[in-house]
Amino acid sequence: MSLIINSPLVSVDWLFSNLENKNLIVLDATISKVTSKTNSITRDVKKVIKEAVFFDIKNVFSDTNSFFPNTILSKEQFEIKAKEIGVNKNSCIVVYDDLGIYSSPRVWWMFQLMGFKNIAVLNGGFPEWKLKKFPIQNFYNVNNEIGNFKINYQPKKIKTTSEVLNVIKNDVVLIADARSKARFLAKEAEPRKGLRGGHIPNSVSLPFSKIVENGKMLPLDELKIIFKELKLLNKELIFSCGSGVTASILALAAELVKIKEYAVYDGSWTEWGSTLNLPIEK
Known part of the structure; x- marks a missing residue:
């Protein structure tokens, strides 16, 4: 079987x-x-x-x-x-x-x-x-x-830069960033040389280290509390990070808390931050 x-x-x-x-x-x-x-x-x-x-x-x-x-x-x-x-x-x-x-x-x-x-x-x-x-x-x-x-x-599971740009003023969609809070706020330099600091407008900081402890995902009840505190439970979510790797940790957590409307921004901050005509916040 x-x-x-x-x-x-x-x-x-x-x-x-x-x-x-x-x-x-x-x-x-x-x-x-x-x-x-x-x-x-x-x-x-x-x-x-x-x-x-x-x-x-x-x-x-x-x-x-x-x-x-x-x-x-x-x-x-x-x-x-x-x-x-x-x-x-x-x-x-x-x-x-x-x-x-x-x-x-x-x-x-x-x-x-x-x-x-x-x-x-x-x-x-x-x-x-x-x-x-x-x-x-x-x-x-x-x-x-x-x-x-x-x-x-399943094309709804992935977002491109143009698709993210189209929703940065959308109240229904929210972007969650898996990088550290210091990188999110441009208080720490990006590990990739020459990349701008900051974050995508209409995004919140959710460092992946906040939901992973000692190499294991936090228990389900704790994940739900974190997602609720950031008002992520009733939104369509897009997950971003440096280059799409740790954004997938947030996607996994979303699946665990039974959120179905989510996608990963594949280019993430590496693409957004190096595209000079795109808006950023710090």
Whole structure:
């Protein structure tokens, strides 16, 4: 029987108990934090969860010809690349990263955009898995068979710069920014050289670090309080960050609190802040 996930977030215990399921695919989506001066991944030998397949966000599942980092692939290219790592229509995917919850929600959102729902983020990621002494290995699995994955593209899950510009005076839509409050207010320089500081008009600050603690998502009741305090519960939401990665953490939180009208601004502040004719606030 095919394994079905009913939540966008699963525990390491759940993954361990289902690790031998034939239609399960475990994806390691680790990247380093853009704000880090050094590589955040410090292990000399890369260790991974048993059976893990590498999901290369930077070099395979982003448009490397784009001027902006982490730009999503076209739906046609995404389908091809997903098939190449062995994803099938009936796959059950669990995605994790080495920092707990950082880049893995980006992959979860990518698959949401492509209309694939049977995927979840591993709460606590590799650190939590290792803490429980669950099985690890020092190599990635390689699926030699091409999968039969098919997309069902969901364009409402993504926003372009022109679409964001059109809603900055809209009372129904609100933009939530996952960067630090200091970057949001232009009190701290952007990590990308030459990028303007500040934030998109009609946006509120919701640093992803406020909803992730020790590499794990805050409990549901605490997430609901945060979203309520920022008046996010009854709005159509657009999530932004530096380049679309941590905005996906906010998207994951929105899904957990049962918000359905949300999208990720793929270009995020890197695109907005480097486009000189666009308005900014500080």
